[in-house]
Structure formats: C-alpha cells, structure tokens
Amino acid sequence: MNGSGFRAYKLAFLLPGLLILLAIILFPLIFTIRVSFSSWDAITPGLNNAGGINYAKLFGDVRYWQSLGRLSLMAVGTVLLQYLLGLGLALLVWREVKLRRFFRVLFLVPMMTTPVVMSVVWRTIFHESLGPANDLLGMVGLGPFQWLTSASTAIVSVMIVEVWQWTPFMFLLLLAGLLSLPREPYLAAAIDGAGPIRTFFNVTLPLLAPVSIGALIIRLIEASKIMETVYVLTSGGPGTATETTGYYIYIRGLRDFEIGYASALSITYLVIMIVALTIIAKLLVKVFIGERT
Amino acid sequence: MMPKLYGLLKYSVILLWSAFVVAPFLWALTTSFKTANGVTGGPTYIPWLQYEPSLTGWRSLFGGAGGIDIVKPYLNSIVVTGSASAISLVLGTLAAYGLSRFDYRVGPAKNADVLFFFISQRIMPPIVLAIPFFLMLQFLGLLDSLLGLILVYIALLLPIAVWVMIDFFNNIPRQIDEMAMLDGCTPFGAFFRVILPNSLPGIIVAGLFCIIFGWNDFFFAFTLTFTDAQLLPVAVVALNSSVTPWWSLSASALISVAPLVLIAFLVERFLSRGNLAGAIR
Numbered sequence: 001m002n003g004s005g006f007r008a009y010k011l012a013f014l015l016p017g018l019l020i021l022l023a024i025i026l027f028p029l030i031f032t033i034r035v036s037f038s039s040w041d042a043i044t045p046g047l048n049n050a051g052g053i054n055y056a057k058l059f060g061d062v063r064y065w066q067s068l069g070r071l072s073l074m075a076v077g078t079v080l081l082q083y084l085l086g087l088g089l090a091l092l093v094w095r096e097v098k099l100r101r102f103f104r105v106l107f108l109v110p111m112m113t114t115p116v117v118m119s120v121v122w123r124t125i126f127h128e129s130l131g132p133a134n135d136l137l138g139m140v141g142l143g144p145f146q147w148l149t150s151a152s153t154a155i156v157s158v159m160i161v162e163v164w165q166w167t168p169f170m171f172l173l174l175l176a177g178l179l180s181l182p183r184e185p186y187l188a189a190a191i192d193g194a195g196p197i198r199t200f201f202n203v204t205l206p207l208l209a210p211v212s213i214g215a216l217i218i219r220l221i222e223a224s225k226i227m228e229t230v231y232v233l234t235s236g237g238p239g240t241a242t243e244t245t246g247y248y249i250y251i252r253g254l255r256d257f258e259i260g261y262a263s264a265l266s267i268t269y270l271v272i273m274i275v276a277l278t279i280i281a282k283l284l285v286k287v288f289i290g291e292r293t
Numbered sequence: 294m295m296p297k298l299y300g301l302l303k304y305s306v307i308l309l310w311s312a313f314v315v316a317p318f319l320w321a322l323t324t325s326f327k328t329a330n331g332v333t334g335g336p337t338y339i340p341w342l343q344y345e346p347s348l349t350g351w352r353s354l355f356g357g358a359g360g361i362d363i364v365k366p367y368l369n370s371i372v373v374t375g376s377a378s379a380i381s382l383v384l385g386t387l388a389a390y391g392l393s394r395f396d397y398r399v400g401p402a403k404n405a406d407v408l409f410f411f412i413s414q415r416i417m418p419p420i421v422l423a424i425p426f427f428l429m430l431q432f433l434g435l436l437d438s439l440l441g442l443i444l445v446y447i448a449l450l451l452p453i454a455v456w457v458m459i460d461f462f463n464n465i466p467r468q469i470d471e472m473a474m475l476d477g478c479t480p481f482g483a484f485f486r487v488i489l490p491n492s493l494p495g496i497i498v499a500g501l502f503c504i505i506f507g508w509n510d511f512f513f514a515f516t517l518t519f520t521d522a523q524l525l526p527v528a529v530v531a532l533n534s535s536v537t538p539w540w541s542l543s544a545s546a547l548i549s550v551a552p553l554v555l556i557a558f559l560v561e562r563f564l565s566r567g568n569l570a571g572a573i574r
Contacts, residue, residue: 018410029417105557121546227419253420267421269420270416
C-alpha cells in the first residue's frame with residue numbers, strides 16, 4: 001500500500017478541509033492587510049495607496065489603547081474567575097454527590113445558550129428600578145447599584161454575564177480532565193495518609209496541570225474577542241467605560257465606515273493578541289509545570 | 294462532625310451556583326407571561342399572586358402585536374447551523390483522521406503546524422474578518438443569503454471539528470487501522486468501516502460543539518445579513534430597544550435558547566468523556 005496510491009488517500013483526507021479553510025480565511029486576511037494600507041472611508045471608498053498612515057495614526061489613538069487595556073483586564077479577570085469557579089464546581093460534582101449527573105448538565109446549560117440573547121435578558125435583570133437584581137439584593141440590604149449606567153459597575157456587570165456564560169465551558173474541560181485522571185496516585189496518597197487538602201495540592205493539581213493550561217488558553221482565546229455581550233448590555237458605555245477593542249473597531253469600521261483605518265486597527269489587534277497569548281501560554285506552562293521539576 | 298459540615302457546605306455551594314445558573318431563565322419565564330401592569334409596577338416574580346399572567350408575549354412571536362415573526366429566522370438558523378455543522382463535521386473528521394495517522398509535509402510545515410493552522414483560526418477576532426467577508430459576499434452576490442452565511446460558518450466551525458476529533462483519533466490505537474488494512478481494506482475502507490463507528494462519541498461531541506458555536510453566533514449573522522437571511526439571535530437582539538415590551542423579549546429569548554438546552558440534557562453522557570483541553574499541548 002505504498003507509492004502514489006497511498007499518497008492520494010493521504011491527500012484525500014486532509015486536502016478538502018485544508019483548502020476550504022484556506023479559501024475562506026486567507027483571502028479576507030490578505031485583503032484586510034491590503035486595505036489597512038489604504039485610506040478607504042465613506043467619502044472615498046476604494047483601494048488606494050496611503051502607505052503606513054493608518055498605522056502611524058493608531059499609535060496616538062488613546063481610545064484604542066484604552067480599549068485594549070480594558071479588554072485585557074476583562075479577559076484575564078473573567079477567565080481567572082471562571083477557572084477558580086469551574087475547578088471548584090468540577091471538584092464538587094466529580095465524585096460522590098447525589099444527583100451529580102443532573103448537576104453536571106445543569107452547570108453546562110449557560111454555555112449552550114446564545115450569549116447575545118441571554119444578554120438581552122440580563123439587561124432586563126440589571127434594570128435599576130424594574131429589574132430583579134436591585135430588588136433581590138435590596139432584600140438583604142445591599143444596593144441599589146447602577147448596574148449599567150455607572151462606569152465602574154458597568155464593567156462588573158459585563159464580567160458577571162461573561163462568568164455566567166462561560167464558567168460552564170471551563171467546568172466541562174476541567175471535569176473531563178478530572179474524570180480521566182489515573183487512580184493509582186490517589187491510592188498512594190491515601191496509603192501515605194495524606195488528607196484531602198494535601199492530596200489536592202500534591203496529586204490532583206499537578207496531574208491536572210496540562211488540562212488546566214489547555215482550558216485557560218482556550219478560554220483566553222475566546223475571551224480576547226469579547227464584544228457581543230458589550231454590544232447588547234451597554235453599547236460600550238457609559239461613555240467608553242466598557243468598550244472592548246473588537247467593539248471599538250466595529251464602530252470605526254462598520255458604523256463610521258473608516259474601512260482603511262479599522263483594518264489597520266484589526267491587524268494590530270490580531271498581532272497583539274497572538275503575541276500576548278503566546279507569551280501567556282509559555283508563562284502558564286512555567287507556572288503549572290515548571291515548579292514541579 | 295467534620296465530614297457532615299463539609300457535606301453541608303458542599304451542597305450549599307452546589308445549590309447556590311444552581312440558583313445563579315437558573316435565575317435568568319426563571320426571570321425570563323415569569324416575565325414572558327406578564328403584561329404592562331406586571332412590568333412597570335416594579336419587579337414581580339410569582340404569577341397569579343403578584344401579577345395576572347397573560348399569553349401576550351408568546352402570541353407576539355407569531356406575528357402578534359409588539360413582537361416579531363420568529364418562524365422565519367428560526368428556520369434560517371436551523372438551515373445555516375445544520376448545513377455548516379454537517380459540512381464542517383465531515384471535512385473536519387477527515388482532516389483530523391489524516392493528521393492523526395499520516396505524515397504530511399507542506400514546504401517546511403509538518404503535521405503539528407497544519408494542526409496549529411486549523412486550531413489557530415479561533416484566535417481570529419470576528420471583526421478582522423467581518424469587513425472582507427462583507428465585500429467578498431457582496432462580490433459573489435451572496436450577501437444576505439443563507440448560502441453566504443453557511444460558507445462563513447464553515448470557517449468558524451471547521452477548526453472546532455478538527456480540534457475535537459484529532460484527540461479522539463489519537464486515542465484509537467494505530468494497530469486497529471493496520472489490522473483492517475492487512476485484511477484488505479483500503480485506507481478509506483479502514484476509516485469508514487472500522488475507525489468511524491468507534492468514534493461515535495467523538496463525533497457527537499464535535500457535532501454538538503459545532504451546533505453550539507453556529508447557533509449562538511451573532512456577529513457574522515448581524516453584519517452579513519439584512520432581512521432575507523436574518524438569523525435567530527439577530528432577530529431577538531433587534532427587539533432589544535427601549536420600546537420593546539419585556540414579555541415579547543423574554544418569550545423570544547426562551548424559545549431561541551430552548552433547543553440547545555434540550556440537546557444538552559440528551560447528550561450529557563458524551564460531553565464529559567472527551568478530554569478536550571488535553572488536546573492542546
């Protein structure tokens with residue numbers, strides 16, 4: 001089964017998927033890079049050659065850099081919270097718990113729902129006088145909060161929705177990791193007389209390290225794109241208090257139609273995200289695995 | 294004493310989180326049966342006791358006053374998600390099997406690089422692709438069409454299918470294919486007759502993920518359609534203005550997330566089986 005016949009089989013498996021993905025992704029990407037060197041906007045649409053003027057401009061674009069800072073804060077903050085909560089929940093329903101299969105699915109439900117649609121519901125929940133959030137917290141003497149209209153709480157509200165939506169994904173990845181752990185190290189720890197806390201830090205956490213790294217990176221990748229919840233909940237406001245990079249580029253590109261400038265912003269955004277995520281991935285490996293050796 | 298306290302704490306945390314998870318659904322459910330009186334008087338929760346329930350919100354989904362006709366966007370979403378998921382699943386499964394079993398070399402790139410190319414597509418922020426997708430579909434005459442959306446969604450879902458499937462194939466020993474081929478199967482024969490039936494759990498998980506990310510996508514449906522090919526999330530968000538009654542909003546939200554929630558309960562036993570995060574190493 002060697003030679004050209006085998007080669008044909010080999011290619012028949014990979015090529016259809018690879019070529020279609022290349023065709024759908026590569027043209028848009030190259031096109032965006034090309035457009036980023038033009039001054040395409042609503043008044044003069046079309047590809048001209050404007051050199052690096054858009055890139056020069058974005059260095060002084062405070063709103064852009066602020067949105068990147070805000071996005072980093074929200075992405076890292078929500079993902080860390082999701083990790084801690086997801087890991088805690090996965091540990092809780094990992095073993096002897098009544099109805100554990102029911103709780104496992106229930107905990108997954110938010111991830112199955114459409115983020116923008118649930119954000120619409122959350123927006124009614126956060127309504128200051130007619131929504132239940134202030135009403136229920138008021139019963140225990142908290143609030144009232146200006147959930148979506150004050151700069152500092154609006155960002156918290158967006159993060160609450162993100163945590164509600166995506167902790168389940170983290171939970172799913174970590175639970176699958178826990179369920180596939182070998183039993184022997186636990187027997188050994190039990191024989192050594194290690195308590196639950198020592199077993200967790202000495203056995204579970206190290207064994208789970210590869211899965212933890214994978215889950216954190218997957219979620220960081222997805223969180224680096226936060227914009228839909230922002231669009232529905234606050235439209236980036238109040239002011240620009242919750243504006244993430246994706247949403248800012250959307251405003252410049254598809255609402256103000258500054259296609260050239262928005263393209264330069266998106267390419268820069270993409271490059272920054274790739275670099276940042278690569279560095280974070282390396283750091284995570286160091287934190288989780290480096291310490292053991 | 295200690296284990297008992299620990300058990301109490303454990304169940305309290307589980308119940309607390311469960312309450313947080315279901316709260317938005319319960320709120321939407323109760324709001325969907327309200328009328329103006331039930332909403333503007335401040336938050337109420339219990340029908341009959343606190344407000345008089347009505348079916349206005351649910352009727353508005355089918356062309357009633359103050360709502361939308363949800364049937365067409367619903368069918369659109371089913372067609373686009375279904376087709377894009379099916380195509381991505383087929384192409385992704387084939388590619389993942391190839392990458393798991395054979396050695397490829399595309400210039401300097403090897404298997405790991407090709408796999409990285411597939412998975413790295415998830416890093417791409419949607420906004421980077423939105424503008425060129427818009428112009429590309431306009432050029433092809435596919436703007437505001439289901440076919441155009443299906444093409445775009447394949448790019449979103451194919452990486453997910455490859456990502457889930459490669460791990461399943463890597464966990465099936467190569468000897469199984471080799472035995473099948475010794476028995477006279479072609480590589481295709483070995484794949485279809487021996488490997489594929491054994492990877493059904495993986496295919497279900499991959500399919501579910503494709504459906505989740507397809508059904509729940511908003512941004513591309515939002516930027517690439519106007520009226521004809523409007524998808525469900527876009528239709529619901531279009532209601533998200535200050536004048537839209539909350540009861541229509543809640544009913545439309547519930548009906549659009551219902552199918553996937555049901556699917557979650559149906560395929561639960563497959564979900565936690567795949568070691569998805571372990572595939573990224």
